[in-house]
Amino acid sequence: MTHKLLVEGVSRTFPGVRGGAPVLALTTTDIAVAENDFITVLGPSGCGKSTLLRIVAGLDRPTTGRVLLDGRPVTGPGPERGMVFQSYTLFPWLTVAENIAYGLTERGVPAAAARETVAHYVDRMGLRGFERHWPKQLSGGMQQRTAIARALANDPAILLLDEPFGALDNQTRALMQELLLGIWERDRKTVLFVTHDIEEAIFLASRVLVMSARPGRIKAELPVELDHPRSYRVKTTPAFTELKARLTEEIRADAMLAADV
Ligand code: ADP
Ligand code: MG
Numbered sequence: 001m002t003h004k005l006l007v008e009g010v011s012r013t014f015p016g017v018r019g020g021a022p023v024l025a026l027t028t029t030d031i032a033v034a035e036n037d038f039i040t041v042l043g044p045s046g047c048g049k050s051t052l053l054r055i056v057a058g059l060d061r062p063t064t065g066r067v068l069l070d071g072r073p074v075t076g077p078g079p080e081r082g083m084v085f086q087s088y089t090l091f092p093w094l095t096v097a098e099n100i101a102y103g104l105t106e107r108g109v110p111a112a113a114a115r116e117t118v119a120h121y122v123d124r125m126g127l128r129g130f131e132r133h134w135p136k137q138l139s140g141g142m143q144q145r146t147a148i149a150r151a152l153a154n155d156p157a158i159l160l161l162d163e164p165f166g167a168l169d170n171q172t173r174a175l176m177q178e179l180l181l182g183i184w185e186r187d188r189k190t191v192l193f194v195t196h197d198i199e200e201a202i203f204l205a206s207r208v209l210v211m212s213a214r215p216g217r218i219k220a221e222l223p224v225e226l227d228h229p230r231s232y233r234v235k236t237t238p239a240f241t242e243l244k245a246r247l248t249e250e251i252r253a254d255a256m257l258a259a260d261v
Helices: 049-057 096-106 111-124 140-153 168-188 196-205 232-236 238-259
Strands: 005-014 023-033 037-043 064-069 079-086 158-162 190-195 207-211 218-223
Touching: 005 049, 023 049, 023 218, 037 049, 037 196, 049 158, 049 190, 064 196, 079 140, 096 111, 096 140, 111 140, 140 158, 140 168, 140 218, 168 196, 168 232, 190 196, 196 232, 196 238, 207 238, 218 238, 232 238
Parallel strands: 037 190, 037 207, 079 158, 158 190
Antiparallel strands: 005 023, 005 064, 207 218
16 A cells, blocks of 8 residues: 555654753654545644654654655655644735745746635635735634645645644634535545544544654554544444543643643
């Protein structure tokens, strides 16, 4: 079987600060992601989730190992990996439409084609009427919808999301989960989504990877065989509750360890 993404023996040690001991943030990690899979990485705070995602994005280099996307080693950031962070990272000096068009403009996509792509994602993400707004005029949920639209507009080979809904209130967060899953159900992108929220990890995923407390490693893996399309209603089904109970056990001990750091 060929894989879309391979993380092979990746670890990351950060040098100690002010003469302190080096920090092993991520122990040797192997992950294989099939095309069109929606993988969530679940783990307690500080376990190395962002470190892992930044390495896959090419924003950081692993200390050991390598990352292959479509068989090619990742050596730096690139438009084929769309990244969405927790904190809002829109360009404040660009409008919603200009933010979404950013990567297209950078790559020299003709203006007419770029406008069409922007209009498509404005529609998909429910941003119509807000094209000329500035990021600071938007709610948190809308800013994240814009950030996701900006990532998708480049038609990335893989979408990487680092706790993208972590700063949103519960209501908005649930809506955003459904919106993102709806897009995946239609377009079947390959997605790697990092979260510390158990329900979110299950609801979105075709497979959940559970990370241990620092130094992070993948300690368990759980396929999620809930039907698609999924709506929020699935969260109260016995099958969902059962998965939630199993994952709660998996991360409980590690969350307690993490709370001490
Ligand atoms: P998570 O995203 O799961 O909360 P991170 O990947 O951000 O975890 O961090 C994992 C560990 O690595 C933490 O202990 C953090 O303090 C440490 N760390 C992350 N980035 C750096 C860095 N640039 N320099 C030193 N330590 C870092
Ligand atoms: Mg993080």
